[in-house]
Amino acid sequence: MTDGIFDLVRGDGPLVVSMPHCGTALSPGLAERLTDEALTLRDTDWHMPRLYGFAAGMGATLLSARHSRYVVDLNRPSSGESLYPGQATTGLCPDTLFDGTPLYREGQAPDAAEIAQRVEGYWRPYHEALAAELARVKARHGFALLYDAHSIRSHVPRLFEGRLPDLNLGSARRTSADPGLIAGVVAAMDGAAAAEGLTCVADGRFVGGHITRHYGRPAENIHALQMELTQDRYMDEEAPPFAYRPDRAERLQRVLAAVLEAFAGWRP
Template identity: 85%
Template sequence: MTDTIFDLVQGDGPLVISMPHCGTDLSPGLAGRLTDEAMTLRDTDWHIPRLYGFADGMGATLLSARYSRYVIDLNRPSTGESLYPGQATTGLCPDVLFDGTPLYRDGQEPDTAEIAERVEAYWRPYHDALAAELERAKARHGFALLYDAHSIRSHVPRLFDGRLHDLNLGTARGTSIDPQLAARVVAAMEAAAAAEGMTCVTNGRFVGGHITRAYGQPAEGVHAIQMELAQDNYMDEDAPPFAYRPDRAERLQRVLTAVLDAFAGWRPAQI
């Protein structure tokens, strides 16, 4: 199933995988307003649908954005408040790249009215679809499991010191998921990462963005986690065309398979 704003593949299991930052389309007229550096779309979560392609065989529902985070960031609140007060970040309609350089040419930034239009045209349809898929999973299984899939360059000094861990799991500091399920997923990640010689952390620099925090409501039967990946484990992250590297991705996919198996294989005690 497809839509002009997102791609949706419906599965029959409780697992819903959201990919809000993989899009590369730009809204009409936007390309001419962006800097040359912004036009590389460097901050995209490149190739995430391909990396997680194996999840289709797990009965997962896959929801992926078509439009770039430079149009609007689907993992930010529609009201625009910062998810990480006091820390460098980017906003609902970013005006800088991750490294702090301007995204727009001088005087081309969106005003309040344009931002509101983008919320209605791009943000709301994605979130309406995500909410509907979680409700569909709950209706079928009595609960839903939301996995928010992300990636980022392994070195972004403005956002974090040094090299990012290979896998960065976020549970909104334990509030978005049942504690026993969280422990199960963390144990699976740590064991699989160690077996592949990879590093991992839970609730480090990335604890989960708006999607994890807003939809992860364990008391209501929705359990959510975010996974942020260091991109050099599956692609050429430094320069366009940011090519996918199957030779690197295979090792990472083994770890991700273990994580998703642990997550999707869980059942609440009362179910």
């Protein structure tokens, strides 16, 4: 199912997998305003639907964005408030790439009116769909599980020092899900990552963005976690065409399967 803004594959289980940064479409006229570097769409969460395609077989609902985060960032609050005060980050309608270089040609950045239009045209439909799917699975099961799927280059000096761990689980510092659920997922991640020779951390540099923080309401039986992956573990991260690498992805998928099994298998 799709409405042009997102793709939706409904499952019958309690798990909803959100992929807000995997889109590559640009809004009309935007390409002409972007720098050559921005047109590579370097900061995309590449190949998320393919990497997590196995989750459909677990009964998960899969929601993936079609448009680039350069149009509007679906994992930021619509107010534009910073999620990481005092740290380098990008905004609701970013004007720089992750490395700080300009996104737009001179004088082409959006004004407040255009940002508001993008929120209404792209941000709101995605969040309305996400909220509706969480309500649907909660009505069926009595609770809902939200997994927000992301990826990023392994080295982005402006955002973090050194190399990021391969798997970065965020729970808004243990507030977006039941403590026992978080502990079980962290244990599954630690064990599976160690077996595959991968590194992992919980609530490190990335503790969860707007989606995790906003929708994760354990007291209302909606439990949310975010996963940020290093892209070099499943693709070529350095230069276009940013190709998917099945030879690398296989062992990462085994860890992700263990994580999702622990998450989806939990019951209140």
